[in-house]
Amino acid sequence: MASLRVHQDRLEIHLTSAEKVLSLRRDDIVVPRDDIRSVTITDDPWIWIRGIRAPGAFVPLTLAVGTWKFHGGKDFIVVKNKRPSVIIDIDGGEFARVVVSTNHAVELIGSLKITESDAVTG
Template identity: 70%
Template sequence: MASLRVHPDRLEVHLTKAEKTLAFRREDIVVARDNIRSVTITDDPWIWIRGIRAPGLEVPLVLAVGTWKFHGGKDFLAIKRRRQAVVIDLVDEDFSRVILTTNHAPDLIASLKL
């Protein structure tokens, strides 16, 4: 599972080796805190998926890792099963939205002070 680190100026999403391989990524995701528009906690992250997978891997309702492209941009997903997740809406970044399953969603929102 991806680990999240909150710094005063940025949010870092550190992906595991397996997630990087499945997502065809070499680097972790770093987002400037000023570019985070909102963060939402969801119990069903699968309803937030939009667009088509390119590149990445999806096994419906089991695993979704990678980039999903849609008409207005692209999203990054690291979703595992039906676990609690955070949906991070972004502006002026490579991704329009980052969706991640995490056991620490309330702590993330508290540390971001949104």
């Protein structure tokens, strides 16, 4: 599972070797904290996937890893099974949104210092 690391100026999403292979990506994802617009916690990440996979891997309700392109841009998805996930909306940058399965969603929001009005639980 991808690990999320919060730094003072950025959020790093470190992909495992398997996730890099499945997503056809060499680098980890780095999001400047100033570009994070909102963070949402969800128990059903599958309803948040939009667009078409290009490139990446997809097994319905089991695994989604890679880039999904939609009319307004691109999202990066790392979703496994029905694990809780965070949806990070981003202004500018490579992706419009990042959806990542994590068991530490509440701690992530706390460490990003997102206010309750910015964090939506769904």
